[in-house]
Amino acid sequence: MKKKLFLFIVMLNFISCARMSPEERYQSLIVSKESGKLKVVEEHLVYKRSKKNYVGRYVVNYDNGKVKSNAYYLEGKKEGKEEEFYENGKMKSERDFINGEKEGEEITYFLNGDIKSKTNYTANNKNGKEIIFSKGKESYIITNYLLGKKKGSEKEYKKGVLIRETEFINSLKNGKEIFYKNGNKIEKRNYKSGKLLSYEKVEYLNDNKKISYFKGNQLVTIEIYEKSRLIKKIPYKYNIKNGKGYEFKGSYPYEIIYSNGDILEKKELLKEANYNENIKFSGALPERKYVLITSNKAIPKKDAYKTSERLKEKVFWGEKYTYLGETKKFYKISCYGKTAYITKKYSILRRFDFNKMVSKLKELNKFIETSPKKSDIRIINHYINPTSKKNDQGERDSYGSRGEQAAIAYYIENKVEKFRYIHDRQYILITGKDEEKGTISFKLPGDNKVYKTLKNEVTKKNYGDPIKxxxxxxxxxxxxxxxxxxxxxxxxxxxxxxxxxxxxxxxxxxxxxxxxxxxxxxxxxxxxxxxxxxxxxxxxxxxxxxxxxxxxxxxxxxxxxxxxxxxxxxxxxxxxxxxxxxxxxxxxxxxxxxxxxxxxxxxxxxxxxxxxxxxxxxxxxxxxx
The missing domain is CATH 2.40.440.10 (L,D-transpeptidase catalytic domain-like)
Structure with missing residues (x-):
């Protein structure tokens, strides 16, 4: 019954079409333009005057007769699968239509048959995930869409490794855009409604890195890290060092004031102590932070910038003066009750670094307290009369030490056996024994290497009691x-x-x-x-x-x-x-x-x-x- 009905409709269409003028009839032909010539591929029957559109399959061929595209129309709108082909017959793209609009997944291909892209559509709008591949699939981009607009994260990969991720709203960059190299972040940009607000660049050198921060196109700050630890922060204004920065040397942070590229002032910031103070020594105590004069050429100046103005007083090699601050080239000191500036060329900064001292103490405490057995904490026993000719073992070890009053220990580094002198009364942790060879294996505080030495170089007594x-x-x-x-x-x-x-x-x-x-x-x-x-x-x-x-x-x-x-x-x-x-x-x-x-x-x-x-x-x- 359905078959008869379809034939009936086709016949009516044919009769109506036959009544059209030649011009109207020509417009009803589906054509392709190949090599500059019009070529009738398939004739579809239409009601032009009533504005009803054609129904049927629409096929376009290449000059060689192979199909270029293949689609089905229903009431003038694409319906179902549409396919496109390269001239060699391989698939170029495929997609689905509902009521003339793309719906579902669209796939495009390279000439060699590899997938070029995959895109999801809803009502002719990109909606959901789109993946675009490069030739050979060496790189690809994954983009998220919502009703035709980019929204959310777009990620770009190369050889399976993420090299870029960008956040979008309404197809405009909005939020972070990050670039990666070898798994490390090398640039980060911040956008709002497509406008670049700020960005940062990261440079790596072994375990160190430098981060440059920009606002618009102006450099505002540089941070330098050493093994993930911030050691310097430099402020910029109009791409010149200006403002308040910081430097972290050892256990102590410094505040540095820059002006037009130069250090105007440098002062130490107080850091919370990791110990208490209970001074028991009744004698005079030295300055905790001081400048040591290293040359008789040092001249105390009245000003760090007006260097021609000098104090009448003189300073000499080996003298120590209270540290008050510093500039790029000078230390600020207290000199005979006056403020003076000494060039860094002829002086050095010294200090009592109590925080670092206590950190060393805590490291040894941990070494002792976390040992599996208290009896495994021993010390090296290698005391020789200092006047003995056997006292110095001569050759320097891999640490540059001479073997005075020390046991010889061996260890493996990069598959090579090396030796090291372990000095008399050094704390060790026994990790193993070889009774047949008469040796013991051990570790040192803060050192993961395993050393071996003769058993008789180690005390029998254990030294695992708490340190007081x-x-x-x-x-x-x-x-x-x-x-x-x-x-x-x-x-x-x-x-x-x-x-x-x-x-x-x-x-x-x-x-x-x-x-x-x-x-x-x-x-x-x-x-x-x-x-x-x-x-x-x-x-x-x-x-x-x-x-x-x-x-x-x-x-x-x-x-x-x-x-x-x-x-x-x-x-x-x-x-x-x-x-x-x-x-x-x-x-x-x-x-x-x-x-x-x-x-x-x-x-x-x-x-x-x-x-x-x-x-x-x-x-x-x-x-x-």
């Missing part, structure tokens, strides 16, 4: 802090300038870095004269912490102790002036006379061996870094 007292030596700043633990909190009880050891390649060594258990204290130390002339050197209040390394007071010739009392005071005073400047000792750590005595008494004595060697009454350590 500590002397922390800062070799770079040539000073020290003294701490004790009270109710679980570290308290600063004293601090002083020092001199640490200097490596001369012969009979003088750097004070070893590490964490050491204090062995004992003695009233004095004698350094025997090589000439055997009785002119031995004496230093009071010795505290042995590693091999022949002691903390002690200013040394002097023994005969001066009994014969030249007045001269002795002068010698000690001159020696104390040199503290806090540069390493000068053979290995030991020098202290002021009254401070050395304080340390000796502060450590106390749990017991005294042979009437001389005072064993500290509590577990006490020295950390040197």
């Amino acid at each position: 007292k500590a002397i922390i030596i800062d070799k770079k700043n040539q000073n020290q802090g003294v701490f004790e633990k009270v109710d679980g909190i570290w308290e600063l009880v004293s601090y002083s300038y020092i001199n640490s050891g200097r490596d001369n390649g012969e009979d003088s060594y750097k004070t070893p870095s590490g964490e050491y258990s204090i062995a004992y204290g003695v009233p004095f130390i004698l350094f025997l004269s090589k000439e055997d002339d009785g002119n031995d050197i004496k230093a009071n209040f010795g505290i042995r912490f590693s091999g022949g390394g002691y903390i002690h007071t200013i040394p002097y010739a023994k005969k001066q102790d009994s014969e030249l009392k007045v001269e002795l005071k002068t010698i000690i005073a001159e020696g104390e002036k040199k503290l806090g400047i540069y390493p000068t000792t053979h290995k030991c750590v020098r202290n002021p006379q009254d401070h050395g005595k304080f340390l000796y008494e502060w450590l106390g004595a749990k017991k005294i061996r042979n009437g001389r060697y005072r064993i500290p009454e509590e577990n006490s350590i020295v950390i040197s870094y």
Whole structure:
């Protein structure tokens, strides 16, 4: 019945069409224009005067006879699937229509058959997800649409890795646009209604990065990071350094004021301490932050910019002055009760970095307290008489250290075996034993490497008891802090300038870095004269912490102790002036006379061996870094 009805409609259409003029008849033909010629592909029957449109399949062919496009029309509107083809016969695109409007997924293809794009439509509008591929599918873009307008996130990928993401509202960029390279963000832009408001660029160098922030096209700030830690923030105005910035050196932040590209002022910001203060030393304490003069050429100026104006007073090498601030080229100091400026060329900034000292202490505490077994915390036992020829093992290790009073340990790095000297009384954590070879494996505080050394280089006694007292030596700043633990909190009880050891390649060594258990204290130390002339050197209040390394007071010739009392005071005073400047000792750590005595008494004595060697009454350590 349906078949008959369709034939009837076609016949009526044919009769009506036959009554049209030639011009009207020509307009009812579906044509293609190939090679500049009109070609009738298929004739559809229409009611032109009644404005009713054609019904049927619409096919366009290439000159070679192959189909170019294929669609079906219902009442003049596309209905169902439409297909387009390349001249070689391969599919070019395919889509669905309902009532003349695209509906559902549209797919387009490259000539080689790979998918070029996939787009979802609703009522002829892009709606939902669209994916556009490059040739070879090396890159592609995913865009979200809502009723023909981009909305939400658009993401671009290359070789499967995200390289861009952009936020849209009503097809206008709105929000963030971020660009990536090798998985790292390299640029971020902020838009509102299609207008660029600000952006930032990121540059990477190994573990460091630099972020430049722009407002419009004007640079406003640069931030520099070192291993994810912000170390510098520089403000800009009209692309020139201007305004308030920050710099983070070590444990302390600085505020820096810039003006027309130059540093106008630099001052330290207070940082919350990670310790309490309970000063027990009754003597004079040094400045906590000071400028050390490094040349007699240094001249104190009245102004950092009017450099021709000088103070009448002079400064000399090795002198220390209170730090008040700094500019790009000068330190601001207190000099003879006046404010002065000293060029950085002939001076350096020193400080007592107590926060860093306590951080070292906490790291060692954690190393001890988190060990699987208390009995696995030991120390290296390699004390040799300093006058012995076996004392120095000669060759430097991979850390540049000489093997004075140290065990040899081996470790693997990049599949290569290396050796390192581990100095006498260094804390270690035993991780394994090889009874057959007579070796032990161990780790050091703050170091994940596994070392091996001979079993007899390690104490049998364990050293896993909690630490109660500590002397922390800062070799770079040539000073020290003294701490004790009270109710679980570290308290600063004293601090002083020092001199640490200097490596001369012969009979003088750097004070070893590490964490050491204090062995004992003695009233004095004698350094025997090589000439055997009785002119031995004496230093009071010795505290042995590693091999022949002691903390002690200013040394002097023994005969001066009994014969030249007045001269002795002068010698000690001159020696104390040199503290806090540069390493000068053979290995030991020098202290002021009254401070050395304080340390000796502060450590106390749990017991005294042979009437001389005072064993500290509590577990006490020295950390040197």
